[in-house]
Amino acid sequence: MSAANGSSDADELNITVAVRCRGRNEKEIKAKSAVVVNCPNITGANEVSINTSGDIGITARMNSKTYTVDKVFGPSADQSLLFKEIADPMFYDFIKGYNCTMLVYGMTSTGKTYTMTGDEKLYDGELSEAAGIIPRVLFKLFDTLDVQESDYMVKCSFIELYNEELKDLLDDGQDLGNSNGRKLRIYDSVNNNSNGSSVNSRSSSRSSSPTVNSEAKKRIRAGSLYKPKPRLPSQLSSNGLQNQQQHQHQPQTQNSEPGSAIYIQHLQEFHITDAKEGLRLLQKGLSHRQVAYTKMNDVSSRSHTIFTLTLYKNYNGETFRVSKINLVDLAGSENISRSGAQNQRAKEAGSINQSLLTLGRVINSLADKNTHIPFRESKLTRLLQDSLGGNTKTALIATISPAKINSEETSSTLEYATKAKNIKNKPQLGSFIMKDILVKNISHELAKLKSDFLSTKSKEGIYMSHAHYNEVMNDIENYKTEIQESRREVEKLSSQNHLLLKDKKSSQDTMESQRLQIRNLQSSMDYLYEKIDLKHKNEMELTNMIMKLKDAVRNMQGALKTHEDHEQRLQSDIQKMLYENILEYRTKLERKLTNLKEQALNPTSNVDEEITDVKSSLKTLLENVKKDAITMCEDLAQKVLEDQPKFLSSVTSELNGISSKIDEHTDQLKNGLSQITAENNNLKDYLDTYFFKNNHQDILSTHADKTYHQLKVSSDNLMSKINDIIGEHVEQSRTLLMDTLNTATTEVITQELTHFNPVRKTWEESFNQINVCDSLSNKFKDDTSKSLNSLKSHMDRSVHESSVIADKIKDSICLFEERNDIANMASNINGTVDGFKNKHHILRDELEKHVSFIQDSSEGFKNIDNSLKRIMSSRMPEGKPDNVADALIKHIDSGSIAPVGSSGKTPLRPLLKSETKQRSLSKSVSPIKNINTNLSSISPLKRKSSDSKLLQPTAKKQR
Numbered sequence: 001m002s003a004a005n006g007s008s009d010a011d012e013l014n015i016t017v018a019v020r021c022r023g024r025n026e027k028e029i030k031a032k033s034a035v036v037v038n039c040p041n042i043t044g045a046n047e048v049s050i051n052t053s054g055d056i057g058i059t060a061r062m063n064s065k066t067y068t069v070d071k072v073f074g075p076s077a078d079q080s081l082l083f084k085e086i087a088d089p090m091f092y093d094f095i096k097g098y099n100c101t102m103l104v105y106g107m108t109s110t111g112k113t114y115t116m117t118g119d120e121k122l123y124d125g126e127l128s129e130a131a132g133i134i135p136r137v138l139f140k141l142f143d144t145l146d147v148q149e150s151d152y153m154v155k156c157s158f159i160e161l162y163n164e165e166l167k168d169l170l171d172d173g174q175d176l177g178n179s180n181g182r183k184l185r186i187y188d189s190v191n192n193n194s195n196g197s198s199v200n201s202r203s204s205s206r207s208s209s210p211t212v213n214s215e216a217k218k219r220i221r222a223g224s225l226y227k228p229k230p231r232l233p234s235q236l237s238s239n240g241l242q243n244q245q246q247h248q249h250q251p252q253t254q255n256s257e258p259g260s261a262i263y264i265q266h267l268q269e270f271h272i273t274d275a276k277e278g279l280r281l282l283q284k285g286l287s288h289r290q291v292a293y294t295k296m297n298d299v300s301s302r303s304h305t306i307f308t309l310t311l312y313k314n315y316n317g318e319t320f321r322v323s324k325i326n327l328v329d330l331a332g333s334e335n336i337s338r339s340g341a342q343n344q345r346a347k348e349a350g351s352i353n354q355s356l357l358t359l360g361r362v363i364n365s366l367a368d369k370n371t372h373i374p375f376r377e378s379k380l381t382r383l384l385q386d387s388l389g390g391n392t393k394t395a396l397i398a399t400i401s402p403a404k405i406n407s408e409e410t411s412s413t414l415e416y417a418t419k420a421k422n423i424k425n426k427p428q429l430g431s432f433i434m435k436d437i438l439v440k441n442i443s444h445e446l447a448k449l450k451s452d453f454l455s456t457k458s459k460e461g462i463y464m465s466h467a468h469y470n471e472v473m474n475d476i477e478n479y480k481t482e483i484q485e486s487r488r489e490v491e492k493l494s495s496q497n498h499l500l501l502k503d504k505k506s507s508q509d510t511m512e513s514q515r516l517q518i519r520n521l522q523s524s525m526d527y528l529y530e531k532i533d534l535k536h537k538n539e540m541e542l543t544n545m546i547m548k549l550k551d552a553v554r555n556m557q558g559a560l561k562t563h564e565d566h567e568q569r570l571q572s573d574i575q576k577m578l579y580e581n582i583l584e585y586r587t588k589l590e591r592k593l594t595n596l597k598e599q600a601l602n603p604t605s606n607v608d609e610e611i612t613d614v615k616s617s618l619k620t621l622l623e624n625v626k627k628d629a630i631t632m633c634e635d636l637a638q639k640v641l642e643d644q645p646k647f648l649s650s651v652t653s654e655l656n657g658i659s660s661k662i663d664e665h666t667d668q669l670k671n672g673l674s675q676i677t678a679e680n681n682n683l684k685d686y687l688d689t690y691f692f693k694n695n696h697q698d699i700l701s702t703h704a705d706k707t708y709h710q711l712k713v714s715s716d717n718l719m720s721k722i723n724d725i726i727g728e729h730v731e732q733s734r735t736l737l738m739d740t741l742n743t744a745t746t747e748v749i750t751q752e753l754t755h756f757n758p759v760r761k762t763w764e765e766s767f768n769q770i771n772v773c774d775s776l777s778n779k780f781k782d783d784t785s786k787s788l789n790s791l792k793s794h795m796d797r798s799v800h801e802s803s804v805i806a807d808k809i810k811d812s813i814c815l816f817e818e819r820n821d822i823a824n825m826a827s828n829i830n831g832t833v834d835g836f837k838n839k840h841h842i843l844r845d846e847l848e849k850h851v852s853f854i855q856d857s858s859e860g861f862k863n864i865d866n867s868l869k870r871i872m873s874s875r876m877p878e879g880k881p882d883n884v885a886d887a888l889i890k891h892i893d894s895g896s897i898a899p900v901g902s903s904g905k906t907p908l909r910p911l912l913k914s915e916t917k918q919r920s921l922s923k924s925v926s927p928i929k930n931i932n933t934n935l936s937s938i939s940p941l942k943r944k945s946s947d948s949k950l951l952q953p954t955a956k957k958q959r
């Protein structure tokens with residue numbers, strides 16, 4: 001076979017590019033999307049402009065971008081006009097013997113399928129106005145061939161490229177749902193021989209219907225279609241078909257490797273003898289095409305399709321020229337997101353766009369005259385290799401939408417189209433095939449068919465030629481093997497499936513039990529949360545109690561303050577009373593002394609009596625003072641004793657309440673924690689025993705271990721956190737409580753001691769003062785006693801001497817009378833009188849001395865009084881008046897102020913029984929002693945050894 005070119009090598013021809021813009025569709029009208037594409041409404045226009053700026057009027061026109069192509073068709077251009085302008089010239093080239101390709105390219109729903117196929121149905125044997133290029137080509141082909149009366153043969157194939165997979169749309173298996181399983185493959189062939197040897201040994205050429213021969217015969221009879229004779233080659237060998245097929249895909253392009261060719265293995269080609277057969281095949285193929293509903297097109301073509309017609313046209317009787325026309329409907333170049341493509345649709349869109357991207361790159365490379373053209377990067381470009389930059393005449397129709405919402409894609413399509421316009425092809429007429437080879441090929445096929453037919457007819461079954469039988473048997477064997485393999489695969493898969501189902505079931509069981517476990521854990525957690533809430537409530541109660549305790553401590557301080565006030569009042573009362581009494585007594589004493597002074601001069605006066613009187617009145621006064629002081633102290637002590645226990649018992653009960661609350665709280669915490677531990681152990685047991693102990697334990701054990709570990713860690717963390725939080729809370733509560741108690745108690749005691757210490761010091765000092773008073777009093781008593789004794793002895797002596805004198809006077813008088821020595825007697829008397837006078841003077845001096853001494857004593861009393869005042873002015877501790885009074889009484893009772901004539905320190909009178917009792921009572925109710933006793937008996941600290949220790953060192957120190 002030789003390639004007879006109808007053009008020289010230099011005859012380069014640009015690809016014909018047309019733009020077809022449809023009117024706005026319903027969706028675009030509904031979306032009120034403006035028309036942004038301007039297509040001149042005249043035939044022969046070659047410019048199209050698009051305004052993407054959003055302007056209107058003249059500005060829009062000025063801002064719009066214009067693209068120049070070969071032909072532009074607006075919405076008013078119908079199918080016939082487009083066919084006439086674009087397809088017709090191409091069709092005539094095809095008839096002439098050129099290989100031709102027509103492509104429609106554009107965004108989804110812009111009318112690619114409408115343009116290429118349109119309405120393919122016949123109405124009263126006629127095509128409708130909406131019929132697209134393919135139906136029109138079919139009809140025109142047979143009409144033209146018939147008119148030319150040349151010998152010819154037409155074959156047809158229809159392939160689809162879907163997700164980078166080639167599919168024979170005319171495969172009958174598609175209808176039955178069981179494709180013959182023979183995948184279409186694109187092969188390169190380096191063998192360009194014409195002897196028919198090819199790798200495509202299984203390619204077949206079939207009649208589109210069993211009536212083909214009879215149809216042909218009919219035509220021969222009619223003598224109208226096939227001229228000159230024979231119209232149909234009677235016996236064409238299959239070899240010839242293979243050759244043609246190989247030839248069909250044997251491009252001679254400037255970019256292909258020399259001698260390279262592609263052909264599609266297993267592709268079926270059907271002989272067609274008229275347009276209707278072609279239409280039926282078209283319809284059959286379309287029914288197998290991948291279409292789907294998308295957002296933008298209700299019936300969107302999801303694949304690229306190539307409808308090919310191959311024409312074997314008699315050239316000079318012995319040779320036939322082979323030409324083909326590829327009618328390509330490309331899938332939509334839509335934007336994935338805009339088309340709403342998801343999953344399968346998105347994958348489709350991905351692969352569609354992948355093919356289209358490669359097509360774009362091929363177009364660009366060709367337009368830029370690159371040395372490397374990436375044909376091999378997609379199946380689409382491999383299939384179109386000869387049509388782009390090859391020896392084929394090619395026309396590209398770019399379909400666009402006029403609406404603004406699609407302006408982006410429209411611009412992209414127009415860019416694409418403009419670029420494609422620069423591609424130059426070198427169209428060449430198709431090659432020849434020798435008539436005898438063609439006849440041989442057809443004969444071979446016919447013979448095979450005939451043999452099958454005859455065998456069937458004679459044996460009433462499915463019979464065929466031995467070769468065909470072998471072939472079929474071979475196929476059957478292959479199929480059997482494949483089926484067995486498939487069965488084994490199915491069995492394997494079903495057993496795997498069974499295992500998986502089992503696993504799934506056990507996983508579901510495990511999950512169910514885990515869910516149960518989790519629910520249990522959840523409820524335990526809820527329970528614990530409740531517990532924690534309860535604890536929180538308890539803590540709040542504790543805090544409230546602590547607040548109450550603080551209030552109680554404050555009250556206690558208040559009470560102590562009141563007691564202090566009482567004490568101060570008592571001191572001032574005692575002081576006042578003592579002062580008044582002592583003042584009164586002093587006045588009395590002074591009066592007495594004056595009397596005494598006067599009486600002293602009077603020898604008949606009874607000084608003793610006076611002194612005793614003074615003494616007894618002093619004693620009475622002191623006893624009264626003592627009694628009053630004791631009564632006051634007792635009252636105070638009584639009051640304190642009455643108030644303190646009540647108050648302290650309320651504090652104690654508060655403390656007991658708090659203590660029991662803490663115990664309860666701790667118990668609850670312990671319970672909660674033990675429950676958590678039990679739950680944790682349950683979970684642990686469960687995880688150890690049951691968790692993931694099924695068949696795929698090995699697979700899942702790592703995961704289970706990990707999960708268990710994580711669960712354990714998180715559970716432990718949770719536990720430790722809860723423990724920490726609770727422990728912290730308890731510890732804080734305890735510390736707070738103990739601190740508060742300690743602080744409160746220590747505060748109270750310290751405050752008490754702070755008040756008590758200076759008083760104690762003063763109190764201790766008062767003992768010294770009392771001792772001083774005592775010694776002063778003793779001294780006074782001794783001195784008074786001495787003075788009185790001396791006075792008494794002087795008095796005695798003077799009495800004695802007076803009586804002696806009187807006796808002597810009597811004797812003298814007697815002597816005077818007896819001896820009449822009156823002068824001597826008178827002088828004696830004068831002497832005696834002088835002596836008496838002297839003695840009297842002495843006596844008087846003595847008396848004055850005593851008076852001054854008594855005055856000194858009065859000063860001493862004053863001092864005592866001042867000392868007492870000083871003592872009282874400082875804070876007198878409880879029992880001090882008692883002690884002072886005791887001391888005074890003791891001094892008086894000790895007899896240091898002895899009556900005149902009494903000896904030593906004999907008490908003036910023995911103590912009455914009631915007085916002794918009173919004294920012992922006063923001892924027993926000593927306030928300090930009592931306070932200490934009461935404190936030690938009622939202090940809450942007494943309950944704890946550590947707390948009592950706390951108090952001891954201070955007490956010791958104080959002591």
Ligand SMILES: Nc1ncnc2c1ncn2[C@@H]1O[C@H](COP(=O)(O)OP(=O)(O)OP(=O)(O)O)[C@@H](O)[C@H]1O
Binds near residue numbers: 022075112114300332
């Ligand atoms: N020029 C036109 N005149 C009248 N109707 C048209 C025209 N172009 C397209 N249509 C209509 O628009 C709809 C979508 O067209 P079509 O299916 O051909 O688009 P498409 O580009 O092939 O889309 P897809 O890529 O999704 O397959 C169809 O109903 C078709 O009849």
